[in-house]
Amino acid sequence: MSVVLVDAGGTNIGSVRYALQRLGVDAALTADARTIRVADKVILPGVGAAGPGMARLRELGLVDVLRSLNQPVLGVCLGMQLLCTHSEEGDTACLGLLPASVRRFAGLPGLRVPHMGWNSLCAKSAHPLLAGLGEHDQAYFVHSYAVPLGDFTLASSDYAGEFSAVVARGNFHGMQFHPERSAAVGAQLLKNFLNL
């Protein structure tokens, strides 16, 4: 099985790559359209901001490549947000693969932003991506913007209201938390993606 990590300049690429290695998969790091098109699985990692993230994908000529993929695709953290239609962060038009608008955590009194730390995952529907997920399992989040709930939400988390933690629409999937930094729970979810 060939797994590629799209090199869109995110700083967590190394961590995701090591996590895959711990699962026995050597993922290639690439920005090459052809390599991405023929891979069995494509992962779009991302740490940073939506505007520069999309700008980088445009520079690399990868926007239409990513949109046209038919194999399983996984966006991680910012990578998941880039799958959406739009992000409030820098008023950015994104890939439009998930009918959702990414919003900043509302400034409730006392709400600390970024949402940083371990939070519970609550399954909303049965899906192979969630295989083995326990009722009290937690994952590690670090983000200031979030995807609201939708019919694409497989699992939610709660921080002054529910938001999408795991999403899927067709062959496109996303995890808002960092599976590569979510201990055994994260490893299981990454393994589930590799098994899709």
Place this chain on the structure above:
Amino acid sequence: MLSRRLIPCLDVRDGQVVKGVRFRDHVVMGEIVDLALRYRDEGADELVFYDITASPEGRSVDRGWVERVARVIDIPFCVAGGIRSVDEARAVLHAGADKISVNSPALERPELIDELAAAFGVQCVVAGIDSLRDADGEWRVRQYTGDPGKTQALPRRTLDWVAEAQQRGAGEIVLNCMGSDGVRGGYDREQLSAVRAICHVPLIASGGAGAAEHFRDAFVEADVDGALAASVFHSGAIAIPALKQYLHEQGVAIRL
């Protein structure tokens, strides 16, 4: 619900983990990767590595061990030590660190925080603050605390610096209360509460953990998001699984 975090802190010197008392007299506690793995297995929520001599020696953190840790560890970790530019921060983040913490270099040049936040996002940028109460009762910031011979007291008030660091783009504050550090008498709840009142990003308590109740008090009374400790974890005086069970029973949101 978001869990409160327990964060073992590993002070790194010449590739090994060390611990001093009141920031002095360092003794070797173990190898970096061995201790990192041990804490991961015990249920630590996050790790912080401080290259304590990097800043006083005017050099950046050694990236070799950052990559070794990133390969084996599947919980988040933060690296601190002499990071004084966007390029140095990028190298550490690319080596696999999730966050970088800046302390003395940000005091030298506060714009560093703005630059790091613009380059990597606020979620990657931690402001580490060493603070001590002066004779006039005011908390003020200390610089170059990794080397007692070079440590400097600054005129900058801790509360002012916390406000400025956030405004510039720090996504998390680690407040090390030097007066309570290393003596295991409990976190400085008074100072942490004062900082909490003006801190709108995650706040991590550091300095003074000696017993399980100290963690509960920091979470319940000072409302900190995470508690950092070193010697009580390194020595085995407090085992993380038992501490987590205790905190859970005390009603603190925790990852079991």
